[in-house]
Structures are given as C-alpha cells and as structure tokens.
Amino acid sequence: MVHQLAAVDQRAKIGKNVTVEPFTTIAGDVEIGEGTWIGSNVTIMDGARIGKNCRIFPGTVISAIPQDLKFDGEETQVIIGDRTTVRECVTINRGTKALGYTKIGEDCLIMATVHIAHDCVLGDHVIIVNGSALAGHVEVGDYTVMGGLSAVHQFGKIGKHVMISGGTLVRKDIPPYVKVAREPMNYAGINSVGLRRRGFTNDKIFEIQKIYRAVYQMKMNVSQASSYIEKEMLPTAERDEILEFIRNSPRGIVKGYGTGKE
Template sequence: MIHQLAAVDKRARIKKNVIVEPFTTIAGDVEIGEGTWIGPNVTIMDGARIGKNCRIFPGTVISAVPQDLKFDGEDTQVIIGDGTTIRESVTINRGTKALGYTKLGKDCLIMATSHIAHDCIIGNNVIIVNGCGIAGHVEIGDHTVVGGLSAIHQFGKVGKHVMISGGTLVRKDIPSYIKVAREPMSYAGINSVGLRRRGFTNEKIFEIQRIYRYLYQMKMNVSQAVSLIEKEMLPTVERDEILEFIKNSPRGIVKGYGTGKE
C-alpha cells in the first residue's frame, strides 16, 4: 500500500493496511499504526509514533526538530493517538529534553496550517481549528476546542471541555468547562452547550455554574473565591478538578468579563 513514488526508509515500522501516497517522505525511526492513511507530500521525520486509523493530509510535517535554541539533538518523539486527523500543512515538532516528547491524544482534529510546538500535551477529542499557534510546553485538556487563528502562550494550561473563541490570544491559563472570548481574553460563561452534548446533567451543569459565579461574579479575588467554594460546596470530581487547576496555575487564570479585574 506504499506508492512507488513515496520515499520510505526500510527501517520504518509500518503496520498492515497503511496507505502512503506519492511524494511522501518517511524517515527510519518512525512507527505507523494499522489502517492509517498518509496523503501525498507529507514529511514524517525521526521520532514519530503515529497510532491506528489516523489521517494525515498533504503538506504536513511531523516530528521536525524543535524551534528551540536549547535543543541539542537529543532523542525525542512526537506521539499521535489513534483516530486523529491532521489536515493540510500542519507542523508538529518533537520534544526536547525538558519532557522528551510532544503528545496528541486519540480522536483529535488538527485543522489546516496549525502549529504545535515542542513538549506540548494535547488531550483526547481536542479540536484545533485552522491557523492556530500552540507554543512550547502547552497543555490542553480533553474535549477542548481552540478557535481558528488563536495563539496560546508557552507553558500555558487549558482545562477540559473549554471553548476558545476564534482569534483569541491566550496569555492566561483557562480552567475547565468554560468559554473564553474578547480581547483581552476574558471569561464568557460556562460551556453549557458542549457539556450537554457530552452527557453532563443539568444538576452537574448548575454545580459548575455556581463555582464560576463565586470566581467571576461575586466581587472577590481568586483566593477568596477558592476559600468560599471549599467552605460552602461539597467535594465533587468537577469542583476538585477546578480548584486543583487554579491552585497549580503558575500564570494565573483568565480574567472575568473583560473588566480587567482578576
């Protein structure tokens, strides 16, 4: 299933039913899982580990060395989960010694011309829309959507089930279950539509809304809001996840409602 006009190193470990289209180049230290389609004019470099049933469209470059002056040729990887689709002209750089890999989860959709830099960790079912720039060491949680032409600052953290509006400059961390928009980026409510689509009950959505009312609507700073949430709300998976995210956010979380207030 490898086209005669493709250049595939004999050392590459390619499973059954993989299709490699013409003018694609695959290096030796590469693994590709069963059922994956590699379109024409794709470049897959050393360190790529690609799962089953992925689709990789023309012009994409996977596992090029990082755009990081500290990189010194260390042996690192790009890991791509099963069922992920990577559209035209996406670039995904491999890791540095800081982490050792760049990782995308299962069933992601990375749309055309987006860039994912070194040492990023992207969760499962993440959608990154056309033209996004994801800087180094960024973490993005499961089921998050990054709107087109958005840019995420290095070492940024984005939680689960987040909706980032198109064209957003992400300079602060974004906790789970919310929407962000405007310039400068600010809280824009919880992602209730996305949560309902993924099976969250009304009761659970109301609980998440209550947490973010403390954080963004009660004229308290973040530390005061966290203390009140811990005092007045019973522990749940979602409550504890949000609080843990906030406590471990080195950059601080997104501001509220475009007011410029924390």
C-alpha cells in the same frame, strides 16, 4: 499499500493496511499504526509515533526538530493517538529534553496550517481550528475546542471542555468547562452547549455555573473564591478538578469580563 513514488526508509515500522501516497517521505525512526492513511507530500521525520486509523493530509510535517535554540540534538518524539486527523500543512515539532515528547491524544482533529510546538501535550477529542498556534510546553485538556487563528503563550494550561473563541490570544491559563472570548481574553461563561453534547446533566452544569459565579461574580479574589468554594460547596469530581487547576496555575487564570481582576 505504499506507493512506488513514496520514499520510505526500510527501518520504519509500518503497520498492516497503512496507505502511503506518492511523494511522501518517511524516516527510519518512525512507527505508524495499522489502518492509517498518509497523504501525498507528507514529511514524517525521526521520532514520530503515529497510532492506528489516523489520517495525515498533504503538506504536513511531523516530528521536525524543535524551533528552540536550547535544543541540542537529543532523541525525542512526537506521539499521535489513534483515530486522530491531521489536516493540510500542519507542523508538529518533536519534544526537547525538558519533557522528551510532544503528544496528541486520541480522536483529535487538527485542522489545516496549525502549528504545535515542542513539548506540548494535548488530551483526547481536542479540536484545533485552522491557522492556530501553540507555543512550547502548552497543555490542552480533553474535549477542548480552539477557534481559528488563536494563539497560546508558552507554558499555557487549558483545562478540559473549554471553548476558545476564534482569534483569541491566550496569555493566561483557562480553567475547565468555560468559554473565553474578546480581546484581551476574558471569561465568557460556561461551555454549557459543549457539556450538554457530552452528556452532562442540567444539575451538573448548574453546579459548575455556581462554582464559577463565586470565582468571577462575587467580588472575591481567586484565593478568597477558592476558600469559599471549598467551604460552602459539596466536594465533587468537577469541583475538585476546578480547585486543583486554579491552585496549580503558575500564570494565573483568565480574568472575568469587565472586572479587571484575575
């Protein structure tokens, strides 16, 4: 299944039923899981670990060295989970000694011309739309959707089930289950449509709305809102996840629209 015009190093570990189209280059320290399709003119460099049944489209470069002046040639990786699709001309840089790898989860869709920098970690079912860019050390939670032409500041943290409007400049951390939009970026409500699609009940969505009403609409700062939520609302997995994210956000969370407070 490897085209005769592809250049595949004999040391590369290629699984069963992998297709490699012409003019693709695969280095020696590479592992590709069974059933994966690699399009033409793809470059897969040392350190790539690609899962099963993935699709890698033409022009993509995976596991090039980081665009980081501190990188000193250390052996690091790019890890891509099963069933993930990487569209045309995406660049995914491998990690540095800070973390050791860049990781993309399972069932993700990375659309054309996206850049994912060193030491980023993406969860499962993440969608990143065309032309977006993640700087180094960014974390993205499961089921997050990042609109086209968006950009995330280095060390940024994005929670699960987040919806980011196209063209957004993400300078602050985004807690789970919310939408963000506008410039500068602001909280724009709960990602209720996405949550319903993923099986969240109306009661659970209302609970999440109530939590964020305390954070963004009750004229409290973040510390006061966190204390209020902990004292006044029953503990649930979602409540505790939101509180943990807020309290462990070194950059601070996104502001509320029109409030001027963080």
